[in-house]
Structure formats: C-alpha cells, structure tokens
Amino acid sequence: MTAVTAAKRPRVMSGMRPTGRLHIGHYFGVLTQWARYCRTADAYFEIADLHAYTTGFSDPQAIRDARNEMVIDWLAAGVDPGSSTFFLQSGIPEISELQVLLGMIAPVSWLERVPTYKGQIEALGQEIATYGFLGYPLLQLCDIAIFRGEEVPVGRDQAAHLEFGREVVRRFNYLYGGGEQILVEPKTMILEEAAEVPGTDGRKMSKSYNNAILLADDEATTTEKVRSMVTDPKKIRRNDPGNPEVCSVFALWKLVEPQHVAPVDRDCRSGVLGCVQDKGDLAEALNAYLKPIRERRALYAADTAQVERIIAEGTQRAREVARQTMINVRRAMRLL
C-alpha cells in the first residue's frame, strides 16, 4: 500500500481530569492505549482542568498542582507529544464559547437523565449540584466536537456522556446545518481493560478507594502494597490449593508478565505456591516492569520547563483547530 492509498488517520480525542497522581490501573487501562493511538491516529489528549472544577472548585491549587504531575505520568507511560497533541482545556476559550452556544439547544431533561449526574451527587453530596456540574457532559461534548473528534476512547462509565453528546450534535446539525454536518457525531471506543485492573483490596483500582499502586511510587512502597494485596480468601495455609480466578495478584500477573500466568495458575491450584512467595515474585516483576517508566518519570519531573513547553505548544496547535470549527459554528448560527 502506498502513502496515497493509505487511509487517513482517524481523529481521536480523549481527556483526563487533573485530580491526582495516576496509578497502574490508568497505565494498563488507558495510557498504553493512548500510546498506541499516537502511532495509528491523529490524537488529541486533553488536560480537562475545567471538568476538575465541577467537583473540585473549592481547591483550585490542587487542580493546578495536579496538571503537570498528570502530564508527567502520560509522558512516563510513553504517550508521545511528538506524534499527538497534548493540550489544556482552559487554554482554549473557544471550548467555553461553544458550551454557551450548545447550551441553548441542550435540554435540561437530557442532562438530568445522564446517570453520573444523580449518582455523583449521591456519592459526593448536594454541594456539587451546580449548574456547571449538570453541564459536565455538554462541556465534554464541546471538547470533542471542537476538534471534530471521530473516535473517543473512554471507560464504560463515560458511554452515557457520549450518547448525550451525539444527540446534541444531531440537534445542532438539524437546526443549523442546512443539510450539512457542521459538527461530527463522535464514536465511543470502550476501553475494556480499564475495568479489569484490581486494586490491592480486590475492588477496581481507584484513588478514592486508597487501593492504588501509583506510577510515582518507589520500589519499596510498591513491594509493601503488593504484600498487602488480597488473594483467594479460602487459601489459608501455604499448601492449601487456591483459586487464581478470584485473586488480585493473579490478575496483575496477566498484565505484567503473561508468560508467567500458566505456571502461577498451576502451582497455586496444586498448593505448591504460597501467597507470600507469589506476592514477592510479583512485586519483583512489577518493579522491573515499571523501572523504565519510573526513570522517564524522574527525568520529566526534574524538567518542569520542558513539560510546560509541551503543554503550551500543544495548546497552541489545538487552538488553531478550535478557531476554525468556531468560525463554522458561528456562521451556521448567524453569529458572523
């Protein structure tokens, strides 16, 4: 296949809120995929700082501090800003302008129906029931639509946001497009792996459960956390036969060293392998796996100026695309 017949790379758009350091669940579930999209797509990765304010508005400094740390984790994981675009949401005021305009045609009832709205208020309290938080999925649509994003890789919990977004795009094109697709309907690409990384307590790995192994953790901390992991609760003594299917340590073996899965499976079931030994082995393998990632992390952490330059350059590039889309939107809405 020649370059001429090669298909155009799809525009991929995704983002993360800067709310804290990233863990190996983010790494295996999301960042490895982002790194792959750098090679196969025209990818845009957003630091969704405005979205972080929807729940974190009372601590703006925490959001500011998390911004660089998060990008350092992206870089450490091998997401390549040389073949993708990293950008800062608040650095592109056109996104907020688009949100005002699309807000005119986005029914409140559609927003109230998005399950995360009621769910998060139940989890976090009535304080977050703001106008901005209700508009979270609309702002997310604006992130995507302003770059004409075609494919959006996200966790399953985001599917309802994208579904809402597609309906708003259809409504916009119907009202103002005159037969033209001014805005693009984004496709949801569910990252199945994102659900599968267990934390030390066996629940999904998450900062809020306090069960996460961070990319920024050192080796001793990692070993300590692996030692605290839950295994098969029915395997009490070393020689008891165990069931790897219910064991968090086993789930991590699948991600860290797939060639080790068969022997661990066999020796756990037969009772030859005890949990203490298994955890020690995994801690060693995990630390070896994370070593180059952590070394890259340390290099970028020592060079904040370079990290900020990467964000600034990407934001400038992204803003050019956003400006173009807004010209089309304003024209369609008779605002030129």
Ligand code: TRP
């Ligand atoms: N809401 C997403 C999350 O919490 C983050 C996000 C913000 C996003 N804007 C986006 C994801 C645009 C995909 C596309 O995971």
